[in-house]
Amino acid sequence: MGARLRERDADPGRLAAADVHRQHLRAHLRGARLRRRPGVPAAPRLHRVARVPRGVGGAGLRRLADRDRGRHLPPGADVRQHRGGAPAPPGHRDLAAADQLRRVERAGRADGDRARPERAGAPQAAGVRVTTGTGMPAAGVRVRIAPSPTGYMHVGTARTALFNWLFARQQGGAFVLRVEDTDRTRLVPDAIDDLMAGLRWLGIAPDEGPGIGGDAGPYLQSERLAIYRPYAERLVAEGHAYRCFCSADRLRGVREARQSAGQKIGYDRHCRDLPPEAGARRAAAGEPHVVRLKMPLAGAATLHDVLRGAIVFDVAEIEDVVLVKTDGFPTYHFAVVVDDHLMGITHVLRADEWIPSAPIQLQLYACFGWDEPVWAHLPLVLNPDGGGKMSKRKTVGPDGRPLEQMTLVREYRAAGYLPEAMFNFLARLGWSYSGAEEVFSRAQAIERFRVEDVKPSPAAWNPEKLDWLNGVYIRGLEPDDLAARLAPFFERAGLAADLARLRAVVPLIQPRIETLADAPGLVDFLWADAVAPALEELVPKGLDAASTAGLLAAAEATLGALAAWDHAAIDAALRALAAERGLKAGVAFQPIRLAIAGRSVAPPLFETLEVLGRDATLARLAAARARLAAQP
């Protein structure tokens, strides 16, 4: 029994219904063996595993294993037995017992975290398939992302993809991309390209998918229409679904009326009891219609979520949703179930927002007699202020100016974020590598990732932390590598970006940029023909125009006479000059910096001069001196 069941204490009827439903489901699970398409290897299922940490029975087992480490489990021990046929645990009536159960669950979970290696050799209880009790990746895990091509890739999609990828890699399984393009009205033509580009950029490209191939294709739902049809027909034939001929107008009217009357369900099930033959006849005559799921009028549906335990829904509150649209395309609810089943998906790791629709899908699994996948609903990514799903909307920047929150992967890429930094950042949203380490590699993440460790609470996007992380990754790059990555950003800024020049500039900027796009603005003066510092800035406090001009002239002479043009020599010469004139370094170098860079904030002076070259340096010093001299 899952955690949440206890919350239903007040409603024994509902609870009983939940039990009945679960028994139903179990009967299905036992009876109906997974029918697999030829060519799709039977995947060992892991769902007991994932559920064990939350299920009381499983937790009990684990706790047993913990306490009597090394002792073998009773051969007959079966998680399903524990969670299933048994009467409702005392927790339903008795708070103290419930408390006890909670503790057991926690213990189980903690045990799962720590005791893995120790438990490696322990034989598994019958019927319990544990992920990696042997330390070996369990083969056959198949996960997927199922985005719809209605826009460019969102960072939330990227995060979901990342967690799926991580899990697949860690389990030695397959990561599948299935494109849910069943809404023909919202298609964006290059959305799929953008998605693939984003996934590749992040280094989490799918193993199977459109344009990639695989045994479970096609991976575009629009190419699977013929596949869905018989399943829809089967549901209708078996009385699990019905044809609905209601017009959009009627539906709208009904929904409004019912909503204002406080009814829970928007559709009045007008066509639900139409005789099937009549429906078939009208359909055959070409009358436009949809196919709706005949949702049970009462009962409970239980979603077993890896992160949240059991979530019980009252099915009476769920509408007879449309399964097949008038245009013959399946809706999400229908296609997702058929495809996940046909594609052998073992674990569904998807966003939180799908929880409310889960009972519909559960119902479909039950109707078809198919084994459910393991469910894990991942927390949403929220706006930086925590106010709602991350979306493109106006916020106020640090400078008080209106700013648009970036939400697209391509935007972050264009803004000069490194894919490895983005990967790291995304992984840290809702999951932590450890209590202390913020920066970790892909390999490390793969090694440690566990779905159960994902936090169930939503996480706000933290732009400052992303910037910092990106800076960390930039500083960690080999200079040649950084130069190469910088090239397109310099080009975009209109600065001729030959690699040798960039390579020379890298040391000036590497510790000073947070994004690749920051770079050109830091050193663009090196590309300029001349710079024009503000005269009043050129003269430091404590000096006047004449003495500043004198200083610049001296610098010009000193540097012009320098034997070697490198920063060490420049350093020595300029320091000597400052000392000679009785000036502190900070005072003496600032006018030179202004003369050279045209501004007071710039990369370190000597290295900059070295890159600028002697001729340009002398010319700029002379120009600044001339301007000072022209002062009244």
Added chain:
RNA sequence: GCCCCCAUCGUCUAGGGGACCAGGACAUCACCCUUUCAAGGUGAAGACGGGGGUUCGAAUCCCCCUGGGGGUACCA
């Protein structure tokens, strides 16, 4: 409105009945280093939403409230 999810510093998180007057990271502030700006170093400030239970003991388990979020389509 109804249904569902969630709840530790501003943010991301560690924590899973005693090891916690709660640890780390970003951001903030101060100091050090320093030719400016960074980077780096050191330090400071900063949280268990509230109320009830359970318990010898609660950030941790339970309930309620509050708050936040999601869903409520012939969208996904």
